[in-house]
Amino acid sequence: xxxxxxxxxxxxxxxxxxxxxxxxxxxxxxxxxxxxxxxxxxxxxxxxxxxxxxxxxxxxxxxxxxxxxxxxxxxxxxxxxxxxxxxxxxxxxxxxxxxxxxxxxxxxxxxxxxxxxxxxxxxxxxxxxxxxxxxxxxxxxxxxxxxxxxxxxxxxxxxxxxxxxxxxxxxxxxxxxxx
Numbered sequence: 530x531x532x533x534x535x536x537x538x539x540x541x542x543x544x545x546x547x548x549x550x551x552x553x554x555x556x557x558x559x560x561x562x563x564x565x566x567x568x569x570x571x572x573x574x575x576x577x578x579x580x581x582x583x584x585x586x587x588x589x590x591x592x593x594x595x596x597x598x599x600x601x602x603x604x605x606x607x608x609x610x611x612x613x614x615x616x617x618x619x620x621x622x623x624x625x626x627x628x629x630x631x632x633x634x635x636x637x638x639x640x641x642x643x644x645x646x647x648x649x650x651x652x653x654x655x656x657x658x659x660x661x662x663x664x665x666x667x668x669x670x671x672x673x674x675x676x677x678x679x680x681x682x683x684x685x686x687x688x689x690x691x692x693x694x695x696x697x698x699x700x701x702x703x704x705x706x707x708x
Contacts, residue, residue, distance in 0.1 A: 549574070551573040582672060652670065
């Protein structure tokens with residue numbers, strides 16, 4: 530397994546077979562059975578893919594910490610941070626404002642479907658602007674390319690294969706060569 534992971538880093542390639550995700554749709558009780566929004570999707574991927582993604586994420590986060598590129602108020606996707614830490618910070622700020630007899634406003638946004646229209650090229654461009662390109666970040670970026678989701682059938686309707694990320698033509702990965 531370590532040979533495979535090292536080869537992935539060496540070639541900056543996240544193997545296509547590991548990009549295959551199985552989407553299971555769970556019906557939301559009381560909703561229209563023929564509407565795709567009436568189902569909660571759960572995506573399953575292989576254990577090997579999860580391990581490689583975890584390895585890449587750990588190494589990538591180490592790069593970010595080493596180069597001091599993580600904002601101190603970044604709570605999501607950080608080791609040792611959780612929603613509890615956000616609430617503790619916000620509560621502390623509100624309490625401090627109350628003690629100073631000042632007014633405070635809190636605005637919270639929950640943007641539905643924000644990642645549905647994310648352009649992965651913008652992530653790549655941001656990496657370039659931060660000089661984050663390495664075998665780790667390049668392999669990590671390759672996880673966005675050509676994600677494969679088999680068609681999903683729902684009430685006699687088959688939804689098309691979904692893909693996201695960059696096309697193979699714009700990819701830096703070695704094509705048609707086995708790891």
